[in-house]
Amino acid sequence: MTNVPVEGIAIPEVAHPEPQNNWRKYFSFSTDHKVIGIQYLVTSFVFFLIGGLLSMVIRAELITPQADLIDRTLYNSMFTMHGTIMIFLWIFPSLVGLANYLVPLMIGARDMAFPRLNAAAFWMVPVFGILLMTSYFLPAGTAQAGWWSYPPVSTQNPTDSVITGEFVWILAVAISGVSSIMGAVNFVTTIVRMRAPGMTFFRMPVYVWTVFSAQIIQLAALPALTAGAIMLLFDVAAGTAFFNPDKGGNPVLFQHFFWFYSHPAVYVMVLPIFGVFSEIFPVYSRKPLFGYRVVAVSSLLITTVSVLVWVHHMYASGTPGWMRMLFMATTMLVAVPTGIKVFAWVATIWKGKLRLNTPMLFCLGALIMFVFAGITGVMLASVPIDIHVNNTYFVVGHFHYIVYGTITMGMFAAIYHWFPKMTGRMYYEGLGKLHFALAFIGVNLNFFPMHPLGLQGMLRRVSSYEPEYAFWNVVASIGAFLLGMSTIPFILNMVGAWVQGKPAPDNPWRAIGLEWLVSSPPPVENFEELPVVVSGPYGYGKSDPLVENAAALKEG
Amino acid sequence: MNLKTIVGIGVYVAVLIAASIWVGQQAYGWLPPQASAESMLIDDLFSLFSAIGTFILLGITGLVLYTVFTQSVSRFDTSDGPHMEGNVKLEIFWTAVPLLLVFFLAAYSYQTYQQMAVRGPMDLVHLHHMPGTTPTAYAADLEPEPVEEVEVYAKQWAWSFRYPDTGVVSADLHLPVNKRVRLLMTADDVIHGFYVPAFRLKQDILPKRTTEFEFTPVREGIYRLNDSQFSGTYFAIMTANVVVESPDSYRQWLARAAAQPAVPAENPAYSEYTNKRLKRFGGWKTIAPAPPPLVNALAER
Numbered sequence A: 001m002t003n004v005p006v007e008g009i010a011i012p013e014v015a016h017p018e019p020q021n022n023w024r025k026y027f028s029f030s031t032d033h034k035v036i037g038i039q040y041l042v043t044s045f046v047f048f049l050i051g052g053l054l055s056m057v058i059r060a061e062l063i064t065p066q067a068d069l070i071d072r073t074l075y076n077s078m079f080t081m082h083g084t085i086m087i088f089l090w091i092f093p094s095l096v097g098l099a100n101y102l103v104p105l106m107i108g109a110r111d112m113a114f115p116r117l118n119a120a121a122f123w124m125v126p127v128f129g130i131l132l133m134t135s136y137f138l139p140a141g142t143a144q145a146g147w148w149s150y151p152p153v154s155t156q157n158p159t160d161s162v163i164t165g166e167f168v169w170i171l172a173v174a175i176s177g178v179s180s181i182m183g184a185v186n187f188v189t190t191i192v193r194m195r196a197p198g199m200t201f202f203r204m205p206v207y208v209w210t211v212f213s214a215q216i217i218q219l220a221a222l223p224a225l226t227a228g229a230i231m232l233l234f235d236v237a238a239g240t241a242f243f244n245p246d247k248g249g250n251p252v253l254f255q256h257f258f259w260f261y262s263h264p265a266v267y268v269m270v271l272p273i274f275g276v277f278s279e280i281f282p283v284y285s286r287k288p289l290f291g292y293r294v295v296a297v298s299s300l301l302i303t304t305v306s307v308l309v310w311v312h313h314m315y316a317s318g319t320p321g322w323m324r325m326l327f328m329a330t331t332m333l334v335a336v337p338t339g340i341k342v343f344a345w346v347a348t349i350w351k352g353k354l355r356l357n358t359p360m361l362f363c364l365g366a367l368i369m370f371v372f373a374g375i376t377g378v379m380l381a382s383v384p385i386d387i388h389v390n391n392t393y394f395v396v397g398h399f400h401y402i403v404y405g406t407i408t409m410g411m412f413a414a415i416y417h418w419f420p421k422m423t424g425r426m427y428y429e430g431l432g433k434l435h436f437a438l439a440f441i442g443v444n445l446n447f448f449p450m451h452p453l454g455l456q457g458m459l460r461r462v463s464s465y466e467p468e469y470a471f472w473n474v475v476a477s478i479g480a481f482l483l484g485m486s487t488i489p490f491i492l493n494m495v496g497a498w499v500q501g502k503p504a505p506d507n508p509w510r511a512i513g514l515e516w517l518v519s520s521p522p523p524v525e526n527f528e529e530l531p532v533v534v535s536g537p538y539g540y541g542k543s544d545p546l547v548e549n550a551a552a553l554k555e556g
Numbered sequence B: 001m002n003l004k005t006i007v008g009i010g011v012y013v014a015v016l017i018a019a020s021i022w023v024g025q026q027a028y029g030w031l032p033p034q035a036s037a038e039s040m041l042i043d044d045l046f047s048l049f050s051a052i053g054t055f056i057l058l059g060i061t062g063l064v065l066y067t068v069f070t071q072s073v074s075r076f077d078t079s080d081g082p083h084m085e086g087n088v089k090l091e092i093f094w095t096a097v098p099l100l101l102v103f104f105l106a107a108y109s110y111q112t113y114q115q116m117a118v119r120g121p122m123d124l125v126h127l128h129h130m131p132g133t134t135p136t137a138y139a140a141d142l143e144p145e146p147v148e149e150v151e152v153y154a155k156q157w158a159w160s161f162r163y164p165d166t167g168v169v170s171a172d173l174h175l176p177v178n179k180r181v182r183l184l185m186t187a188d189d190v191i192h193g194f195y196v197p198a199f200r201l202k203q204d205i206l207p208k209r210t211t212e213f214e215f216t217p218v219r220e221g222i223y224r225l226n227d228s229q230f231s232g233t234y235f236a237i238m239t240a241n242v243v244v245e246s247p248d249s250y251r252q253w254l255a256r257a258a259a260q261p262a263v264p265a266e267n268p269a270y271s272e273y274t275n276k277r278l279k280r281f282g283g284w285k286t287i288a289p290a291p292p293p294l295v296n297a298l299a300e301r
């Protein structure tokens, strides 16, 4: 393109003028999906570190059976804020950031469908993040009712003031919901309407399929959480009685609202990571994704089934037997489309030419940990087993194998893999491998012990426990501190490589995909001329061209 | 496939099966003692799931590790792997097998659940009226109908138990062994949860509602009752003992307790709340604990 943006000068020919082309653009209301993507990723990573520090305090408290490090109210606020931050300020925003960066490039679009909406959705994240953190300065501290915020515990108020930690918490979650809905509308529209010529649905990379499936869940299920949050806000602040049993309300109703969204939400989180696996395994095995169509379509199957399983979180809430059985069946059914994906990934690396770069190592580690989490998940779906382990550390172990072992590890894989594209620099392989080794050992040391603890009956959310649980808790805490350390090489790597890493070629991994056809980093408008796609996304081992007009795509 | 591959696969599967059976046996040891009739059923189910899970986990991990160790190439090798896009037969196979497995596990869990219902219907369920319910081997030596009814009160943060026939209120839950018990559970303030790990049973207690719950303790001893639903600041110390004893000593205990005057129970949450020395970092305002329940029989430790 002739009109390269010059610092400080807006160029009229560009549809979304960029004020700067240096680090300052990341602090501006940019409408470039790539800038927004990186804004999301960096912001969410900062919150990941904050959430991680809180978990270190939790694990430090739990290293001994007595509640001897911090006061119980502070402990309760720690796990509440840890869970809230990790879900609403780390996983969701980081995944949205990655998708923001990749989806337009992967489908051959110049930007998202609604760039301004996109920027507005991002800027809500730091706003509600900071809002949430300010609640530490309120007289009664932050919310303390867990990230589920079940009433009546969440509606109890020991202070005289209306602005409590819980009040702020609900507000933050509601803003997060609005931001997510804005994002979902944008993603679904972009994927449906903005695909390049020739980019049929069955030529879309699986990553795009998974983002599509995940964002449909957001549209379908998020309104339930928002409704529940608003009703709870009225109960907390205005004395209404939707959930207040003293005045005839029903607290279990809130659980339905909450889980009707928050169960499907786990697929919103994990589906894009399945997409990441589906992109990375083929590249580093130099083989096509095995069973591409089935893998792609199984994402939509997961979307469908996922909205029919929420009651498995409420087996012990006085749920009648027929309902327990119904939801047990639907929950277990999710294992089938998920299993299809796992087998497809294994078949993809089978007989491949494996390159064990950092992204591949993260994906392999995450795959194994995901299989483990899937197995404990099917156990939890089984009503008789769940009745015993529900609300114990078994559940905490299970979901951390998902949220850390699978999603967070998959996110790291994605960041390493697309880092050269995003920054135009290569990361340091040695530091990346060190990060992987520490994280893999850390995750297992930290979260495996939670399974025996839960089976023995140690409850989640306890600030003190019986001495018989001490051994596994010490192991878990050591793992947690190791896991905390594992982020140090990551930060060094990212900062160091971005500042002075080796310049990256356009396609360092010899990958197939539209994003690798443009320069690193891609120009503002992505493609000089829109690509004309002529074949599927995983043509490894075949010499078919991906697009008709490769030479014209980037600025010369 | 040549002979070598077939033998290889055979050995691999045999090793996996052996490991799975072993883990299935070990699984019982990861759980607390089996103190209720229901716990035995749940443990059998868990053992089965663990065995099948081991097969899958080791099976897939084995394939991945095998690939990693045999198929890695140097970074200078720029050749491609074989262009394999899929295999319809294989894909049908690995869709059908999990589907059947899931049906099997769901059906097996359902059956276990029904058997638990026979031995002590879970709240609101009364599955024993459902068609196809099968009595189990354990059921024979157990009394079929509930013989004891106990009222359970949960509040922030204490348990108390009232025996309606005698009016005795206790800080511990005493139960005669091998008799089905029915609990009538209520709470005043928030949701609490009745959970005895040794019984493998858990049920939420909703405020302002009576939740019925039945089970059969089968092993004498003292077990811990926990609150399983996060119930606020002192949630972690809301525990009580469950004393399962012979019918004789149970009756003697009831008689002895009936003769005692009612006194405030010892209440760890309350003492921690009033002890300002324990306020460390944080120390925010909290809901005050409800006054300790008045009991005839104090907790034994």
Ligand code: HEM
Residues within 6 Å of the ligand: A052, A055, A056, A058, A059, A079, A080, A082, A083, A084, A086, A087, A090, A091, A146, A147, A148, A396, A400, A403, A404, A408, A446, A459, A460, A461, A462, A480, A483, A484
């Ligand atoms: C250094 C890493 C981490 C450690 C040591 C850690 C540890 C813990 C611990 C000890 C709990 C308390 C469990 C309870 O008592 O309920 C917890 C809860 C939780 N964690 Fe983590 N965690 C880590 C990372 C993550 C990540 C990456 C996520 C999500 C992306 C996450 C999401 C959650 C959630 C949602 C809860 C539930 C909070 C609740 O029960 O209210 N954690 N974590």
Ligand SMILES: [Cu+2]
Residues within 6 Å of the ligand: A262, A263, A264, A266, A309, A310, A312, A313
């Ligand atoms: Cu769920």
Ligand SMILES: [Cu+2]
Residues within 6 Å of the ligand: B154, B155, B156, B157, B191, B192, B193, B227, B229, B230, B231, B235, B238
């Ligand atoms: Cu309680």
